Amino acid sequence: xxxxxxxxxxxxxxxxxxxxxxxxxxxxxxxxxxxxxxxxxxxxxxxxxxxxxxxxxxxxxxxxxxxxxxxxxxxxxxxxxxxxxxxxxxxxxxxxxxxxxxxxxxxxxxxxxxxxxxxxxxxxxxxxxxxxxxxxxxxxxxxxxxxxxxxxxxxxxxxxxxxxxxxxxxxxxxxxxxxxxxxxxxxxxxxxxxxxxxxxxxxxxxxxxxxxxxxxxxxxxxxxxxxxxxxxxxxxxxxxxxxxxxxxxxxxxxxxxxxxxxxxxxxxxxxxxxxxxxxxxxxxxxxxxxxxxxxxxxxxxxxxxxxxxxxxxxxxxx
Numbered sequence: 379x380x381x382x383x384x385x386x387x388x389x390x391x392x393x394x395x396x397x398x399x400x401x402x403x404x405x406x407x408x409x410x411x412x413x414x415x416x417x418x419x420x421x422x423x424x425x426x427x428x429x430x431x432x433x434x435x436x437x438x439x440x441x442x443x444x445x446x447x448x449x450x451x452x453x454x455x456x457x458x459x460x461x462x463x464x465x466x467x468x469x470x471x472x473x474x475x476x477x478x479x480x481x482x483x484x485x486x487x488x489x490x491x492x493x494x495x496x497x498x499x500x501x502x503x504x505x506x507x508x509x510x511x512x513x514x515x516x517x518x519x520x521x522x523x524x525x526x527x528x529x530x531x532x533x534x535x536x537x538x539x540x541x542x543x544x545x546x547x548x549x550x551x552x553x554x555x556x557x558x559x560x561x562x563x564x565x566x567x568x569x570x571x572x573x574x575x576x577x578x579x580x581x582x583x584x585x586x587x588x589x590x591x592x593x594x595x596x597x598x599x600x601x602x603x604x605x606x607x608x609x610x611x612x613x614x615x616x617x618x619x620x621x622x623x624x625x626x627x628x629x630x631x632x633x634x635x636x637x638x639x640x641x642x643x644x645x646x647x648x649x650x651x652x653x654x655x656x657x658x659x660x661x662x663x664x665x666x667x668x669x670x671x672x673x674x675x676x677x678x679x680x681x682x683x684x685x686x687x688x689x690x691x692x693x694x695x696x
Contacts, residue, residue, distance in 0.1 A: 380433025381534040381664030382426050383415040383651060388515070393526050405527050406649075410627020414530025414652030416515040423456050423533070424465045427511035430535040431470060433664070434507070438537045445537075447476040447503040449494050451486030451510040451656040453564075453685075454517055455479060466509065476503060483562065484623045484684030485552075486510055486656030487534065488692065491680075492550035498540045509535035510656040517564055519583035528626070529584065530652030534660020550680070550692035551605050555598070561590045562685035595625055598683035599633040602691025606679050607637075610693050614638040618676035618696075621666065623683060624648040624658040633681075645671065655684070672696045 390402045390412060406412055417426065427450065435441065448463040455462035463477035476497075482489040487510040494506040511533035518529045538547070566574055566582035574582050599622060607613065617639055622630055627648055634641040645666045647658075654661060659680055666672060676696040683689055 379534070379536040379660065379664050379667060380430045380437060381532065381661040382429035382433065383532045383661070384417040384421055384426065386416045386418055387413050388416045388530070389413045390527065393520065396521055396526065397523050400523065408628070409527055410646070410648050411527060411652045412649045414650075415532060417513050417531045421513075423452065423454065423511040423513045424462055424469055426513070426531070426533040427462070427466050427509050427535065428469050430511070430533040430660075430664070431466070431507055431509055434535040434537050440505070440537060442470050442472050444505050445472055445475060445507055447494075447497065447506040448472070449490040449506060449508045450477075450479045451482065451490045452479060452512055453481055453483055453486070453655055454513055462511070482656070482684055482688040482690070483686055484625065484653075484655045484658065485682040485686075485688040485690040486684065487660045488550055488680055488682050488690035489552060489688070491536070491538065491547060492552055492690070492692070494538045495547055495549070498538060504540065506538045507535055508538050509533070510660055512655040512657045514584070514653075514655055517582065517584050519580070522583065524588050525584055525586055528653045530654050532651055532654040532657045532661050534657050534664050536660065546695040548610065548693040548695070550690055551602060551609065553689045555594065555687045555689070558590065558594050558687040560587070561594065561687060562586045592626070592629060594687060595629050595683040596632045596636070598687060598689045599629065599681050600636045602681040602689055603633070603637045603639070603679055606681070606691045606693055612677065616677055617643065617679055619643055619645055619666070619672065619678045620681065621645045621659055621663050621678055622681045624651065624653055624662060625683065626653070
């Protein structure tokens with residue numbers, strides 16, 4: 379596995395210039411975020427994804443010639459058509475491979491892992507890249523205090539195979555709640571509203587009902603962890619680490635109390651990278667692996683809640 383972030387650090391102090399009535403201490407208390415990374419104008423999501431993939435291949439001791447498929451999760455590809463997975467295949471120099479994008483918002487990478495696991499088990503593929511890249515800075519309204527402090531840019535990747543040894547990915551639980559469809563959305567940019575009118579730019583930014591998202595995210599995270607424990611016949615004490623979607627520190631602390639897994643067992647990178655949507659779980663996993671956090675035999679739970687709403691959770695044995 380591997381991850382990548384842009385070099386440009388965007389601190390809270392920069393964002394606060396648009397909100398002189400708010401303080402940095404307040405923003406950290408509400409979100410847990412101190413800074414995030416923003417891509418420069420000439421950086422692409424495809425190139426950032428490629429950097430994460432190269433790191434993952436290096437970790438695996440593999441080359442691109444061994445890859446026969448790419449699954450890419452994102453809510454904002456560099457262009458709508460062809461898929462960003464196809465663009466990434468060309469960028470990496472893989473001329474023939476199955477390649478497609480998926481959009482499950484913040485749960486996208488976990489959805490991609492389960493799709494990839496199923497394709498390998500079914501014999502469609504042997505060795506897949508499951509990758510995500512998000513440049514959320516491009517669709518974050520710098521004048522909306524509901525979202526301006528939350529989002530950042532980043533990418534993460536894993537090489538998925540059906541071989542023996544290595545880290546073992548168990549079945550993911552995937553679900554959703556369409557009644558909360560409007561809780562997080564970006565209305566512009568699709569077939570219904572392809573072009574912005576002068577007074578409709580707000581529709582082309584991410585919009586969020588913070589109170590509703592907080593409530594349903596706590597419920598969704600909790601359910602995914604509890605369902606994973608039940609499916610795997612495990613207890614909270616059996617879990618070495620939880621690697622969650624980096625939504626909001628207050629959300630994660632509330633989930634920790636509900637599921638009975640201490641917060642110091644949660645891998646949390648939100649303070650320096652913010653919420654990177656589909657990339658956040660892969661980035662947190664890649665960072666923890668790089669830091670030597672995990673030990674052989676550790677049971678690690680993934681969990682995520684994303685726009686849709688989408689939910690995902692499952693077990694990885696290190």
